[in-house]
Amino acid sequence: MLRATVLGASAVALPFTAWSAAYAAPAQPATGPYGPLQAANSHGIQLPAGFTSQIVARSGQAVSGTSYVWHQAPDGGAVFANGSGWIYVSNSEVSSGSGGGASRILFDSSGAVVGASRILSGTNNNCAGGKTPWNTWLSCEEVSLGRVWETYPLGGTAVVRPAMGRFKHEAAAADPDRRVVYLTEDETNGKFYRFIPNTWGDLSAGTLQVLVAGSATSGSFSWAAVPDPDGSPTATRSQVSGAKSFNGGEGCHYSNDTVWFTTKGDNRVWQLNLANNTYELAYDDNLVTSGSAPLTGVDNITGSSFGDLYVAEDGGNMEICMITPDDKISVFLRITGQSSSEICGPAFTPAGNRLYFSSQRGTSGSSSGGITYCVTGPFRT
Template identity: 85%
Template sequence: MDRRTLLRATVAGAGGLALPFTAWSAAYAAPAQNAAGPYGALQAADANGIQLPAGFTSTVVARSRQTVPGTSYVWHDAPDGGAVIPNGTGWIYVSNAETSSGSGGGASRLVFDASGTVVGASRILSGTNNNCAGGKTPWNTWLSCEEISLGRVWETYPLGGTAVARPAMGRFKHEAAAADPVRRVIYLTEDETNGKFYRFVPTTWGDLSSGTLQVMVAGTATSGSFTWANVPDPDGSPTTTRSQVSGAKSFNGGEGCHYADDTVWFTTKGDNRVWQVNLAGNTYELAYDDNLVSPGTAPLTGVDNITGSTAGDLYVAEDGGNMEICLITPDDKISVFLRITGQSSSEITGPAFTPAGNRLYFSSQRGTTGASSGGITYCVTGPFRT
């Protein structure tokens, strides 16, 4: 029985319950290697310049500095990290603006009805700087993270409410966040060449106003065991958070972060790697390394945002590279899922699936112009496996 068969058998046997760690640790035996994709070869570019497998289609849902169709709201520049949040009648796609406070930094939302039609759009965070990635919470808020020195995590309320800073989550060059409802913590990445991997332990789950910031402590190898240590001074001044704990493991440019079933994955752009942290066993390993791929050349470079599908596949977006979203399956195979043509001066950001798993949203941060004002946000529909 291969790992995907094992994965599906475990899910079926659990009657739809969350997949246990033992199955996931068996399903992902990193690092991933080249293989044909589960959806077949890419077709010629469509009218939007996107190459997709047969049966998939793309649409443009918003463009920077243009009014979102069906609304009066002008979409923000430089769309970056994103997530989908259900709202009872449809869903909301939230998107960060990776620009300065004076140029519209913050985050916005697109509101969709049950058919996937935009029925609203609005700002949910303003006056912040370089909001790059982030993560959604189980209580349907969006954590928008500032990628600046002493940057903050802002908890925003796409379903209604006023955004608030969460300084207890640390002041550093934030990237992404991923919530773990089992251990009741939030994992955080740091975009520095010697960045660290953190977790925030709230005093009360569901309330991020207070808690303990911890950092991963491990050796220098690409796999092994780890522990967590408290960061003494989360405000990062005068000593940066990444410099406060002896033995804290360094990662070269932390980017996207995704949690599912006792496992958290995060990417590092400085060395084109995807890391897998096995939380029940307190071990870590490589899920992908572009220097360890065979046969042929590595398909994924400029690793950045990451998300997961209902089938357990990982989707990793490129910052540059060939402007691709690559797919890593639970049986350790990597392939190209889509490619954006004619936008070589941009990057792909904010991939996120709807709860049903049949729509994938993402953005090209600078579009065809190569400028922040040229951002484009897309939706891809098709026969995604679930």
């Protein structure tokens, strides 16, 4: 559940089956659960009291303790359990000639780096993606007729998955309950898709569908098959009459019968309620009713085990903002001195006490200046 509604003068938390019928409103600014941000630390990051940060890797430099040189323009990412430790995977949003693809960093149970290597090479503008329940990373190409590549952080050779459609891919989110994968499209008239594999766990074949709905910001939706997932000569987003357009699809996250995704063109977080096939706005900067909107330039999104959403900014004030289960939004962290960059790849460790993310262009404003961080602290779990 990521909703609470106000009935009369009392706030009542509703179970999922009940709140979908309530009159929910987009998130509004409030004081965050961790309190105000402190002064910027030595990394230029403002965090709540009790939280600390470290630099994990820098583009163009060997990852500490390894000989592997970290890729340029780190973007979407995810964390995978690996024995008593874990692996952080990160995309590289540059062309194939500049090292596009994805890399991984291996950590032991204490969070120390124990290895780093490439898991995907020769691809273009790998922006975001998504983690699967069978521990693969879907690395998505954000180019015209872009593809989804299934990579293997725990070991294995990357494989292209053309059945998932060729379009300007952004993010993916696996739904193990319905056995589908949701996909966003980074176009001003982009669509929202789902891929239904013929066999769950095997993405080599299946059906690509697109969301069909009205033009309003809330209502009911359905799905329709995309006739030609290859997207040529007709783009996938132009093949189905009534498919709903979204202005610049970005991050995507699934949990508990709900999928959230962001659109950068209008600074919105959308929410699909999959139990009853309805959609609504979880956040819209134009619908903030008091003070200034804390979240602009919406981009990657992830969730904690507690149910908080963490939304990273592309531009804005270089912040990661939180949307809590009672529809309150606040700033969790802010990176200073990097106004020409964007925050990418937020992902939690299995224990939920570490958050990894990157500043794609760092202090230099160039793809060669990317920085990958880890924040540790008393996250709600």
